[in-house]
Amino acid sequence: MKAEASLNLDLVETRSPSLWRNYVRRFRQNGLGTFGAVISILVIVLAIVAPLIAPYDPIQVNPDKIFAERGWSHWLGTDELGRDFLSRLIYGARVSLFVGVVAVVFKTIVGTVIGLVTGYFEGFIDNFLMRCLDVLYAFPRTLLALLILAVVGPSIPALIFVIGLGGIPQFARIVRGAVMSAKQNEYVTAARSLGSTSSRILRRYLLPNVLAPILILSSLSLARAITAEAGLSFLGLGIDPTIPTWGGMLRAGGPYLRLHPHLAIFPGLLIMLAVLGFNAMGDAIRDILDPRMMSRVRGGRST
Numbered sequence: 001m002k003a004e005a006s007l008n009l010d011l012v013e014t015r016s017p018s019l020w021r022n023y024v025r026r027f028r029q030n031g032l033g034t035f036g037a038v039i040s041i042l043v044i045v046l047a048i049v050a051p052l053i054a055p056y057d058p059i060q061v062n063p064d065k066i067f068a069e070r071g072w073s074h075w076l077g078t079d080e081l082g083r084d085f086l087s088r089l090i091y092g093a094r095v096s097l098f099v100g101v102v103a104v105v106f107k108t109i110v111g112t113v114i115g116l117v118t119g120y121f122e123g124f125i126d127n128f129l130m131r132c133l134d135v136l137y138a139f140p141r142t143l144l145a146l147l148i149l150a151v152v153g154p155s156i157p158a159l160i161f162v163i164g165l166g167g168i169p170q171f172a173r174i175v176r177g178a179v180m181s182a183k184q185n186e187y188v189t190a191a192r193s194l195g196s197t198s199s200r201i202l203r204r205y206l207l208p209n210v211l212a213p214i215l216i217l218s219s220l221s222l223a224r225a226i227t228a229e230a231g232l233s234f235l236g237l238g239i240d241p242t243i244p245t246w247g248g249m250l251r252a253g254g255p256y257l258r259l260h261p262h263l264a265i266f267p268g269l270l271i272m273l274a275v276l277g278f279n280a281m282g283d284a285i286r287d288i289l290d291p292r293m294m295s296r297v298r299g300g301r302s303t
């Protein structure tokens with residue numbers, strides 16, 4: 001029992017409350033990261049409360065109000081089908097964020113599992129899975145998405161799958177490298193000598209050591225996933241055009257850019273702000289959880 005307890009010292013230290021308080025303090029001191037967090041929270045809140053604050057049904061067509069001017073009844077006017085443009089912008093955050101988040105969760109889980117297995121067991125399993133990922137990684141992501149969506153047709157599940165699929169090799173490689181390094185530690189060797197099973201070692205000792213790079217990559221991947229969804233929707237490969245998404249609205253507003261520029265400008269601005277916010281927050285998380293930063297924090301505590 002003493003030997004088993006001693007194996008957890010390093011893990012307990014990395015999760016100590018004082019260290020996490022230092023992380024939070026460093027994040028607050030990062031101006032760009034704080035800005036990104038505020039923007040990200042606003043986008044998330046907008047997506048959650050969309051049914052409560054949207055003044056109209058975003059898919060309701062009103063032929064009598066096509067391209068209605070901005071006013072009290074329609075703050076941002078209406079689009080080419082008479083739909084309230086503000087309501088569609090608000091609801092667009094839901095689909096764009098939902099697709100991005102689920103795609104990131106999908107590739108994080110699959111990539112982490114593959115990285116843990118290949119990094120720990122090596123041998124045939126490692127070679128086979130990594131060669132499969134090399135083949136997947138060799139395909140350009142956009143071309144791969146176009147091929148899959150052309151076969152199965154555009155839908156939310158298909159969009160999530162193609163966006164997440166392209167990011168699996170990156171997650172697997174990073175987790176694999178971290179596991180191969182972490183399994184050389186003494187507490188992993190001691191766990192093996194005490195008879196711990198491979199699943200227990202992976203779950204209890206190795207997974208906690210790769211959470212930092214997983215969190216960093218996930219936070220940075222969210223911005224790319226939102227951009228990918230917007231790009232595919234702009235190309236007409238997103239979901240049903242009647243369902244509001246920022247990329248789809250940008251595509252729909254393109255033909256009217258000269259007479260009604262706001263139909264394309266506002267969705268583009270929201271995409272830009274969301275991507276900027278999540279990227280800035282991800283960069284701040286990366287800087288804080290970087291091992292070199294961690295050593296500096298611990299050095300400051302010891303002094």
